[in-house]
Amino acid sequence: MAATQKHYANDGSHTTSYYAASANTHVLRSELVGDQTFDICVVGAGYSGLSTALHLAEKGYQVAIIEGARIGWGASGRNGGQIVNGLNASLQTIDRRYGKDTANFVAGLVTEGGDIIRERVAKYDIKCLKKTNVFTAYTSAHMRELEDRLELWRGYGIENQEMIGKEGIGKYVGSDAYAGGMIDHSGGHMHPLNLALGEAEAFEKNGGTIFEMSMVHNVDYDAKKPVVTTEKGTITCNTLVLCGNAYLGHVVPTLTHRVMPVSTQIMATQPLGEDLAKRLLPTDTCVEDIRYILDYYRLSADNRLLFGGGTVYGGTDPKNIEAKLRRTMDKVFPELRNTQIEYAWSGNFALSFSRVPQMGRLNDNTYFAHGYSGHGVTGSHTFGRILSEAIDGDRTRLDVFADVPWVPFPGGRMFRVPYSVIGSWYYGFKDRFGL
Numbered sequence: 204m205a206a207t208q209k210h211y212a213n214d215g216s217h218t219t220s221y222y223a224a225s226a227n228t229h230v231l232r233s234e235l236v237g238d239q240t241f242d243i244c245v246v247g248a249g250y251s252g253l254s255t256a257l258h259l260a261e262k263g264y265q266v267a268i269i270e271g272a273r274i275g276w277g278a279s280g281r282n283g284g285q286i287v288n289g290l291n292a293s294l295q296t297i298d299r300r301y302g303k304d305t306a307n308f309v310a311g312l313v314t315e316g317g318d319i320i321r322e323r324v325a326k327y328d329i330k331c332l333k334k335t336n337v338f339t340a341y342t343s344a345h346m347r348e349l350e351d352r353l354e355l356w357r358g359y360g361i362e363n364q365e366m367i368g369k370e371g372i373g374k375y376v377g378s379d380a381y382a383g384g385m386i387d388h389s390g391g392h393m394h395p396l397n398l399a400l401g402e403a404e405a406f407e408k409n410g411g412t413i414f415e416m417s418m419v420h421n422v423d424y425d426a427k428k429p430v431v432t433t434e435k436g437t438i439t440c441n442t443l444v445l446c447g448n449a450y451l452g453h454v455v456p457t458l459t460h461r462v463m464p465v466s467t468q469i470m471a472t473q474p475l476g477e478d479l480a481k482r483l484l485p486t487d488t489c490v491e492d493i494r495y496i497l498d499y500y501r502l503s504a505d506n507r508l509l510f511g512g513g514t515v516y517g518g519t520d521p522k523n524i525e526a527k528l529r530r531t532m533d534k535v536f537p538e539l540r541n542t543q544i545e546y547a548w549s550g551n552f553a554l555s556f557s558r559v560p561q562m563g564r565l566n567d568n569t570y571f572a573h574g575y576s577g578h579g580v581t582g583s584h585t586f587g588r589i590l591s592e593a594i595d596g597d598r599t600r601l602d603v604f605a606d607v608p609w610v611p612f613p614g615g616r617m618f619r620v621p622y623s624v625i626g627s628w629y630y631g632f633k634d635r636f637g638l
């Protein structure tokens with residue numbers, strides 16, 4: 204079965220997002236037609252694929268990216284734009300589950316993805332970036348959780364965070380909802396589709412080839428040289444990298460059940476004007492709270508509030524996104540009660556049961572990366588670099604991740620969605636009561 208076709212429009216157009224409406228470029232790349240050969244073929248033009256491909260092209264490899272729709276069509280072109288350091292699973296969890304060595308290793312790379320993004324943006328002049336992110340706390344239990352996180356990260360030598368008390372949070376967020384928070388001075392936010400488009404252009408400047416509107420419906424990685432097949436052509440390569448993430452569907456069955464698609468939604472208000480925008484987010488930081496099912500928001504370049512939240516296990520799109528998000532947004536910012544919503548969209552990320560993203564090899568010449576569990580902007584950039592190192596001959600960092608055991612979702616294929624919903628009720632209950 205092909206990738207999750209139901210999500211794709213016939214013309215491959217981007218979702219109805221504010222980002223698609225404000226993209227820096229609208230260049231269309233051609234489809235794959237006929238049988239072609241490349242040294243390396245990357246499936247998926249999201250950050251995982253683009254990051255891997257750009258690193259390799261910079262090293263001089265001959266690389267093609269093959270994308271079922273358009274560049275950044277998946278999560279990468281429609282996400283909350285929050286550049287959050289770290290993987291979704293906390294260092295504490297990684298330490299507890301996989302041991303001190305793995306935790307030390309992960310601590311060494313939690314800020315790498317943000318650095319790669321800033322380097323790319325500076326080197327290739329990609330217009331998309333703003334500075335800092337703030338994590339907000341609703342309760343004293345949340346504050347303690349943030350304090351523990353800060354202490355833990357300091358223990359690993361990461362010094363870029365600072366606690367903010369109840370009295371200080373208003374400097375960053377114009378809302379009475381919070382008990383305080385924590386600022387990460389090395390975080391940030393950006394226009395996600397423009398980052399993907401800029402990276403695609405950079406890849407092409409380095410000699411890379413991109414095929415759009417070329418859905419891979421068969422992957423033969425058992426052959427001596429891997430072959431991917433679309434409706435109109437094939438690519439035969441020495442090395443294949445699978446970066447379809449939540450949208451890869453059942454194309455590579457062995458990867459399908461390692462992760463579960465989960466949708467989350469975002470809406471964009473009408474432009475608020477400078478005064479109101481400054482009252483809501485005086486320092487133009489992005490914000491996410493630290494609940495299990497969290498809200499995340501930030502200002503666009505034209506002063507809209509982009510407000511996201513909620514999850515649907517299994518990756519379906521809710522019928523009325525505004526109805527789903529409006530109540531929460533109005534609670535955080537009652538001033539916005541009568542503000543119009545001009546865009547609303549949904550997208551899928553890939554959840555892994557442990558929330559640790561996965562990367563590895565299916566055999567000597569086929570690699571994959573996926574499962575950033577909703578926090579993949581930085582992780583996908585780091586994984587792209589690690590994949591490129593491995594393909595270039597140094598598998599040290601890849602092997603650490605490849606050796607981390609992945610945990611199957613309870614309930615198997617039939618029941619993993621309902622079981623996860625039940626699990627999320629428990630966490631939703633904790634969220635509601637601030638536990």
Ligand SMILES: Cc1cc2nc3c(=O)[nH]c(=O)nc-3n(C[C@H](O)[C@H](O)[C@H](O)COP(=O)(O)OP(=O)(O)OC[C@H]3O[C@@H](n4cnc5c(N)ncnc54)[C@H](O)[C@@H]3O)c2cc1C
Pocket residue numbers: 205206246247248249250251252269270271272273274275276277278279280281282283284285286287417418419420446447448449450451452454466467468469499511549550551552553572573575576577578579580581583
């Ligand atoms: C609404 C939303 C908000 C989010 N907010 C944040 C955030 O604020 N901060 C954060 O850190 N993370 C966030 N995330 C997660 C983050 O966006 C992802 O983890 C990250 O973009 C994953 O990148 P990727 O390249 O692995 O996958 P994707 O960006 O999904 O790219 C996969 C690509 O592969 C293509 N593809 C799939 N199958 C095939 C096939 N068979 N043939 C050809 N092409 C194929 C798809 O069309 C797609 O373009 C959010 C996710 C969503 C959905």
